[in-house]
Amino acid sequence: MLSKQQLIEYSEDARKNYVNHISIDCVVFGFHEGQMKVLLLKTNDEEKWYLPGGFVLNEEHIDNAAVRILQERTGLDKIFLQQFRVFGDPDRSKFHNDMYVGMLPKEENWFSGRFISIGYYALVDFFDVTPHPDQFSELCAWRDLDDMPEMQLDHEKIYKSALDALRLQLNYQPIGYNLMPREFTMPELQKLYETILGKKLDRRNFQRRILGFGILNRSEEPRKGGAHKAPYLYSFDMENYQNALTEGFKGGW
Amino acid sequence: MLSKQQLIEYSEDARKNYVNHISIDCVVFGFHEGQMKVLLLKTNDEEKWYLPGGFVLNEEHIDNAAVRILQERTGLDKIFLQQFRVFGDPDRSKFHNDMYVGMLPKEENWFSGRFISIGYYALVDFFDVTPHPDQFSELCAWRDLDDMPEMQLDHEKIYKSALDALRLQLNYQPIGYNLMPREFTMPELQKLYETILGKKLDRRNFQRRILGFGILNRSEEPRKGGAHKAPYLYSFDMENYQNALTEGFKGGW
């Protein structure tokens, strides 16, 4: 245990040596017209895009901070959010570091510090989102996953890492409630899985497997009006879905 | 983009509203005599124990910070470390908050702040560790996983969360190189798995499965001298082991 004098010295040292800011970066996935989308921001002066992000308020839970940040960008208030990892490379700094670093002396400039970022990914319904730029940006928009622009700092690494985490999640948790409309066809759901995984799946085996999870309800009436054979419509059984979210799919050992 | 005036205001606000300290907490797992152990610290004045932890230096990678902290506690320099999640409840604060909070005015006391903690878990060889107390504690010792003491703050939540992460890891990565001696018997390895999972496994099925991973070499000579039938000795095939670490075991989808 420290004496008072030691505590004073420790506190002084800590204030000098442990000066790290925490930020939050969010990878928001949406799904539209068979394409996986990511919500990105851009200033007009810079070519590079960046992820929606922000900071944690003094008395705020970090998960709430992520929710708050995404509310501001998307207008949504119920968001599926998953913390997936922390990015703590000392070379990384907040996106506007370059931009603002010359404008003020280092001590006065918040952005001259070093930032450790907590990565979250979110799954949202594309149609529910109204993208709002933040105070640093002029543009907030969806970008296709297979046509991603050049990005600030390590944001490419972050969104790729989020995608990896999402793919891992597919193996032991249900996915889709937050990404699909209320009713959807089996081929549409399959397309979602194929997009996330980046590969084709067998129709018949996909159907058997996903139905085996017991998280889908098939409605009586098939979808009509479209070309070709009318497909059945499905929706998620929320009770079983929630249960599968907490329980997980396979036991493993 | 912000004007200079806006940047000044933003920086001032940020310095007031985003005052969060980052700490690192490590759950160090060891294995000895068929028991899973966790390395814990304790002061003499307090009954409660806490996890080894520390802070991130200004220009330090967070992973290196965790390595540095564990070097100081264990003497080890090559440690298997895995970041598993961030704990950001505003109620949590650094372990010595209660202890030191009255000793200095709030502004001068590092421990009066709010702490966001990055959780790491480590797997180490029990015999390689020489526990060193830190500057706040008088005691650093191994505790049995099934006889854990009362702990400071949310440290119980953290180590349980680490255990969950470790159990998940069993499903898609090899485990054991960092926890077992160089040579070991199949029943010993099985005991490790059983301890982590908290349940019994079938000997024959365990052996088939673990051998199927192709990460073990069986030595020519069985272990002699012990009671009962002499068991074979195994060691990890490091090339395949490393490969399995990065590749993972099952593809899932």
Place this chain on the structure above:
DNA sequence: TTTCATAGTGTATTAAGTACACAATTGTAA
């Protein structure tokens, strides 16, 4: 030399994953 605890090995059954083919529906073009 018998007994007991532990180690090594194999086989049958069940469940899950994979590969693959044909029939049904609906709009469109001949």
Place this chain on the structure above:
DNA sequence: TTACAATTGTGTACTTAATACACTATGAAA
């Protein structure tokens, strides 16, 4: 109106992994 193309729905054989379970072998101690 009819043939066609595109898409959907369904079933079955095959392979692989998971599970359940029983016998034989060894070595120390009684």
